[in-house]
Amino acid sequence: MEVSKFQDLPTQILQAHQRINPYIRKTPLEYSPSLTSLGNGSDVFIKLESEQMTGSFKVRGAFNKILLIAGRGPKSRQKGLITASSGNHGLACLAACKKSGIPLKVYCQKNVDSGKRKTLEDRGATVVLYGEDCVDAELEARRVAKHTGVEYISPYNDYDIIAGQGTISVEILEQLPEVDVILVSVGGGGLIGGIARYAKQVKPTIKIVGCSPEKSKVMHESVKAKKLIFEESFDTLSDGTAGSVEDNSVTFELCRDYVDEWMLVTEEQIGKALVYMMQTHHKIVEGSAGVSLGAFMSNPEKFKGQKVVIVSCGSNISVSTLQDLLNKYL
Structure with a gap:
């Protein structure tokens, strides 16, 4: 990433926030009593990008x-x-x-x-x-x-796209300035890159957690390897985060430098998270949203005593997939 672009991204995110504001929804940040009860003293909120225009961030x-x-x-x-x-x-x-x-x-x-x-x-x-x-x-x-x-x-490999996604971070910090941790699902890295860059600029103590499905974890493995690598992806409920990442993607350095921790999530954890959202919040969300939700639900003790925001990134899921999950996990 060019140094100037890297440094200017928080400013670009604020400009994007003003530019797109008339055309999108400021999505709710919903307190979750049920997730909070899992977290041993944590307060858990869900950023409902799943209720955004077109059904995703x-x-x-x-x-x-x-x-x-x-x-x-x-x-x-x-x-x-x-x-x-x-x-x-x-x-x-x-x-x-x-x-x-x-x-x-x-x-x-x-x-x-x-x-x-x-x-x-x-x-x-x-x-x-x-x-x-x-x-x-x-x-x-x-x-x-x-x-x-x-x-x-590009879906993610573009500064203007990343700046737009980063406007979620602007809203979260307005809605909950005392937030300690943000959990974000990761595919190409545009969403978490924008969120992390702005959040760290405004509140350096904030912790950003990248969440990936075990069956498609390219960015997770690339950050471990300290370079973008090929990592085979398999079919996953989280089709929105699945697949490879372009060579020389500008998102890699953002993920490497601004994401504090990485978590992997199984297909069962994703599926159970989707059913959980229907049962407790009466919300339909897609597999990619289930990744960040599933990461918290499978490791709530990691977030003891913290104010946690989970980004629910989308709601576009087929009826047949929902039926299969309800039959399996209810």
């Missing part, structure tokens, strides 16, 4: 990036945009593109969730299926964008 980064592009003038809008997504980023970009009058093409890996694909197509996006992994779709989308001269919007 991704809309923050998408609006920040696409509003900046739209502001360049009509030529930028007419060309259209290309992105790659397992679903949530594509839905977010589509919402921002519709608001800005920009056509969008979305590249997805072949095994993308069928419900997310249908939603993208129903709402007007052109969907192209490519590759077995999300990084295959990303690389193809970048290649096509370069060949055609259309701008590519």
